[in-house]
Amino acid sequence: MHGIEPDQIKTEVFVLPVAGSYEKEGSVSNSGRWVQWRYKAVEPPADSMPDLEIMHLVMLKLKELYQADISAPQREAITRLAWDYGSHVTADAVAKEINGYDLVTGKMMESFALLKDDGTTSSGCWIYCSMYSEAEGNKAKKRNPQDTHPKKIGLHADWSWCWPLNRRIIYNRASVDLDGIPWDSERPVVIFSPADKKWQGDVIDGGGLPINVADKGAKNLPFIMNAEGIGRLWGYSLVDGPLPEVYEPWESPLGKNLMSGTMNDPCTFIGKFMNERGTPDKYPYVGTTYRCTEHWQTGIMTRNLPWLVELVPEMYVEMSEELATEKSIERGDKVIVSTARGDIKAVAVITRRFQPLKVDGETIHQIGILWHWGYSGMAKGDSGNILTPHVGDANTTIPEYKTFLCNVRRA
Amino acid sequence: MSKGVLYDANKCIGCRACQVACKQWNQLPAETTTNSGTLENPPKLSARTFTKIHFTEAENNGKFHFVFTKLQCMHCEHPACATACPVAALQKTKNGPVIYDDNRCFGCRYCQVACPFGIPNFEWDKPMPWIRKCTFCADRLGAGLEPACVKTCPTGALKFGERDDLITIARERIAASPDKYVNHIYGEKEVGGLSWLYLSPVPFEDLGFPTLGVEPVTVNAERAMGAVPPMLVAVAAIMTSVYWVIQRRQKMSQTKESDKNKVEVTK
Numbered sequence: 001m002h003g004i005e006p007d008q009i010k011t012e013v014f015v016l017p018v019a020g021s022y023e024k025e026g027s028v029s030n031s032g033r034w035v036q037w038r039y040k041a042v043e044p045p046a047d048s049m050p051d052l053e054i055m056h057l058v059m060l061k062l063k064e065l066y067q068a069d070i071s072a073p074q075r076e077a078i079t080r081l082a083w084d085y086g087s088h089v090t091a092d093a094v095a096k097e098i099n100g101y102d103l104v105t106g107k108m109m110e111s112f113a114l115l116k117d118d119g120t121t122s123s124g125c126w127i128y129c130s131m132y133s134e135a136e137g138n139k140a141k142k143r144n145p146q147d148t149h150p151k152k153i154g155l156h157a158d159w160s161w162c163w164p165l166n167r168r169i170i171y172n173r174a175s176v177d178l179d180g181i182p183w184d185s186e187r188p189v190v191i192f193s194p195a196d197k198k199w200q201g202d203v204i205d206g207g208g209l210p211i212n213v214a215d216k217g218a219k220n221l222p223f224i225m226n227a228e229g230i231g232r233l234w235g236y237s238l239v240d241g242p243l244p245e246v247y248e249p250w251e252s253p254l255g256k257n258l259m260s261g262t263m264n265d266p267c268t269f270i271g272k273f274m275n276e277r278g279t280p281d282k283y284p285y286v287g288t289t290y291r292c293t294e295h296w297q298t299g300i301m302t303r304n305l306p307w308l309v310e311l312v313p314e315m316y317v318e319m320s321e322e323l324a325t326e327k328s329i330e331r332g333d334k335v336i337v338s339t340a341r342g343d344i345k346a347v348a349v350i351t352r353r354f355q356p357l358k359v360d361g362e363t364i365h366q367i368g369i370l371w372h373w374g375y376s377g378m379a380k381g382d383s384g385n386i387l388t389p390h391v392g393d394a395n396t397t398i399p400e401y402k403t404f405l406c407n408v409r410r411a
Numbered sequence: 412m413s414k415g416v417l418y419d420a421n422k423c424i425g426c427r428a429c430q431v432a433c434k435q436w437n438q439l440p441a442e443t444t445t446n447s448g449t450l451e452n453p454p455k456l457s458a459r460t461f462t463k464i465h466f467t468e469a470e471n472n473g474k475f476h477f478v479f480t481k482l483q484c485m486h487c488e489h490p491a492c493a494t495a496c497p498v499a500a501l502q503k504t505k506n507g508p509v510i511y512d513d514n515r516c517f518g519c520r521y522c523q524v525a526c527p528f529g530i531p532n533f534e535w536d537k538p539m540p541w542i543r544k545c546t547f548c549a550d551r552l553g554a555g556l557e558p559a560c561v562k563t564c565p566t567g568a569l570k571f572g573e574r575d576d577l578i579t580i581a582r583e584r585i586a587a588s589p590d591k592y593v594n595h596i597y598g599e600k601e602v603g604g605l606s607w608l609y610l611s612p613v614p615f616e617d618l619g620f621p622t623l624g625v626e627p628v629t630v631n632a633e634r635a636m637g638a639v640p641p642m643l644v645a646v647a648a649i650m651t652s653v654y655w656v657i658q659r660r661q662k663m664s665q666t667k668e669s670d671k672n673k674v675e676v677t678k
Contacts, residue, residue: 292450293426306441307431310453314446332448347446352468353477 018051019044020301026052026091027140029163033170035131036160037140056089092138098124099132108134111165127163139166150200153187157202167203173222174231180210240267240394249403250391251340253280253364269397271390278340283405285323285365286357287339289384292370299372303379315381316347318368319408320354326365327408334411337367337387339404344382345411346370367408413488414507414552415574415606416561417581418481420618421591423568425450425464425479429560433462433483436548436559456482458532458543462560471593471613478611480618481560481569484509484530484545485598486606489627495525497647500542507574507606508547516542517655527602527621527628538662547606577608584610603627 023044027035044050059081066078085093100109100123112129115121123129132138144158155168162168169175172189176182180192180199191200192210206220214220221229234242246259250268257263294312295302302308317337319329329335335348346369357364373381391400434441442453442460451466462483469476490509493501500515501522522531522542534540548558556562557571570577578599585592597615598605601623609615616622 293424293428307434310441310444311427311430312446312450313444313452316446316450330448332446347448349446349448349450352475 016054017044017046017048018054019048023048024050024052024091026050027095032162032168034160034162035128035140037138050091052089052091052094056085059083094124095138095140096132097122098128100124100129108132110134130165131161131163149202150191151186151188153189153201155189155202165203167205169202171205171222171224171231172202173205173220176210178211180213238395240265249400250389251278251283251403251405253284253286253362253405254359258360265394267394268400269392269394271392273390274341275390276340277389278405280405283339283407285367285406285408287337287367287369287387287404287406289369289371289388289401291372295370295372297372298374298383299379300374300377303372303374303377306378309379312372313379314347315344315373315383316349316370317408318349318351318354320356320365321350321352322356322363323354323365323367323408324348324350327410329408329410335408336411337369337406337408339387339389339406341389342386344369344384344386346382367406369406413505413574413606414547414571415486415577415608416558417570417572417577417608417610419568419570419581419584420478420480420609420611421588422566423464423479423481424566425466425477426565427464428563428565429481429569430460430463432559432563433545434460436551437461437546456530456532458534458536458540461543461545465619467613467618469613469617471617476612478613478618479568480609480611480620483560483607484547485528486545486547487602487627488604488606489602491525491527491602491628492522492531494628495521497521497651501531504549506552508549508552509606510546510549511542511544513541517651518542525628527623574604574606574608581608581610600625 021038022041025038025040027037029035060083062078063081063083066072066075069075072078096108100115100121101107102109103120103122109115109121109123109129110133112123112126115123115126115129131140136142139161142158142160145156146158147154147156148158149155157166157168164170169189175184175189176192180190180194182188182191189202190204192198192213193200194213197209197213205222206224208214208218208220211219211221223229223231226232236242245262245265246257247265247268248254248257248263250264250270252263292312294308317335324330329348329350331348331350333348334345336343336345338344354366354368357366369384369387371384373379373383375383387404387406388399388401389404392398393400433439439459439461442457444452444454446452447454449466451464453460453463456463462481465480465482467476467478467480469478486503486507486509488503490501490503493499493503493509496516497519498515498517500512500517501509502512503509518533518540520531520533520542523529523533531542531544533542548556548560551558558569561569561571570580572580578596581596581599585594585596591612592610593612593614595611595615597609597611597620598607603625609620611618
């Protein structure tokens with residue numbers, strides 16, 4: 001496809017049978033910064049094993065090969081690499097290593113604040129330091145549903161663990177005044193008790209006492225990751241900042257940006273390979289992509305489960321009754337959705353939940369395109385990825401898969 | 412006291428985890444389906460699908476609604492299927508479920524005709540077919556557990572409890588948000604009451620629910636059945652047994668025939 005010849009690519013790829021997420025133990029981190037332990041639900045089938053175990057076996061073999069070959073380049077990087085898992089590696093051992101050790105005593109590091117740069121301590125990643133402690137073990141396994149916050153604001157700080165230091169709300173010092181008195185007395189995040197000079201509630205950000213109580217030189221400001229310690233309205237860390245601006249997507253049905261003089265974000269990442277750009281004359285509709293609850297990601301696991309395939313058996317796209325009428329598409333028809341990058345076949349789901357947009361007096365139709373499909377498995381179909389542009393957000397390079405130009409016709 | 416389930420269409424997100432949980436608990440095989448232009452699947456309840464979510468796009472008071480409805484056996488307080496059953500293979504239990512005993516069933520399928528919701532399904536594709544329908548997870552209830560579909564529901568759209576309590580809760584929900592619900596608890600009074608109760612943002616007839624009276628479907632049947640002298644029932648039972656034996660013999664000889672055919676083909 002697109003002029004790529006697999007046998008011309010000078011790479012050899014080995015596909016190894018790897019366990020799915022429910023067939024192994026480990027942790028997941030969510031966007032609320034929690035690290036939650038997950039246990040193995042079922043054994044992996046046949047010869048498959050957790051990726052961690054596969055990497056371990058590969059590394060043991062590499063060590064053996066490098067040990068034997070004294071002329072190997074950068075040999076000690078492999079032979080002297082700390083790899084003390086024994087014959088079998090556990091996710092728990094890796095969690096300990098990510099937390100870090102006091103290399104003198106062999107005990108767990110209890111806080112990143114205690115990490116040293118003299119080689120006597122270790123940590124795989126400082127934000128996760130204190131996730132594992134001598135007293136409490138693996139804190140990602142904590143499952144106390146009670147809210148231990150004194151005002152029960154819904155913190156639930158004993159359910160799993162949160163980086164850094166189990167601080168559930170970062171910059172929480174901004175919730176109190178200079179004397180440590182909460183701005184919102186009904187729902188305080190942290191509460192300072194002057195009697196014993198201690199904080200209650202969430203783990204206070206930055207440590208130390210309230211600014212008016214603290215000694216000179218220990219007056220910690222709330223925004224600890226900014227050098228000046230205070231919040232920024234003028235955010236100079238964004239490449240397309242300092243102030244937000246509304247831009248049109250890379251592929252837009254509009255001739256001009258109705259909100260700004262500049263059409264597109266000049267800092268956007270635009271892929272140069274297999275990334276043809278469509279125009280509204282050929283591709284008049286707006287394509288947008290999403291998921292369904294029944295399938296997950298590429299669907300390689302869910303499209304092989306008969307009960308889920310029963311629920312969503314085929315790749316589909318959604319459109320309004322108005323667009324369907326315009327294009328003589330009936331409910332359940334097979335349709336071709338095309339963009340400048342490629343085209344896919346799918347079943348048309350026609351729904352009133354999709355309504356044509358009115359933009360600057362013009363009617364603009366949208367087509368909803370599912371992910372999840374691929375060429376292998378029990379339920380096969382075209383992937384939404386064939387249509388999407390290779391455009392990334394200026395700061396994060398998060399792909400611009402929610403708006404692009406497409407066309408549709410009956411297959 | 413009798414158990415029930417309250418289904419709130421305003422809380423359901425149509426994820427259909429209930430459908431999968433049902434198949435998992437009852438070990439029901441997947442059906443081969445296609446996308447017919449709707450997100451709904453399988454298209455209807457069957458001997459392999461005891462529950463499904465029905466999707467409706469409806470309008471009420473000028474407002475568009477995408478409404479989900481869970482379909483399964485309603486476990487009527489006065490089940491017509493049980494009254495219609497000549498051999499008491501279907502029975503209403505004290506704690507709610509209408510249960511089915513395949514040791515008693517002789518396959519007359521009167522229950523299918525009697526049910527106002529068209530729930531009992533027959534295993535047409537099996538050599539020894541039985542009636543199949545939602546069991547209200549009577550086995551789970553017996554062990555002090557809630558039904559599998561209720562257990563898995565992530566949004567609280569399904570609530571299991573004492574039927575009387577659920578009616579109170581349903582009334583409270585309607586009273587708290589009269590703009591969000593039609594003022595009707597489907598199943599509270601329909602055909603003498605159902606163990607499964609429904610709340611909806613649009614009238615129930617728009618969701619395909621049958622409009623039924625408050626009189627149990629069973630009343631007439633009960634009267635009629637009560638008038639039959641016990642002697643007649645006994646004779647009928649004997650004749651039925653004879654019929655069953657003959658039918659079974661025929662079936663077995665048919666099976667042997669087909670076995671012979673198989674051998675022929677192999678040769």
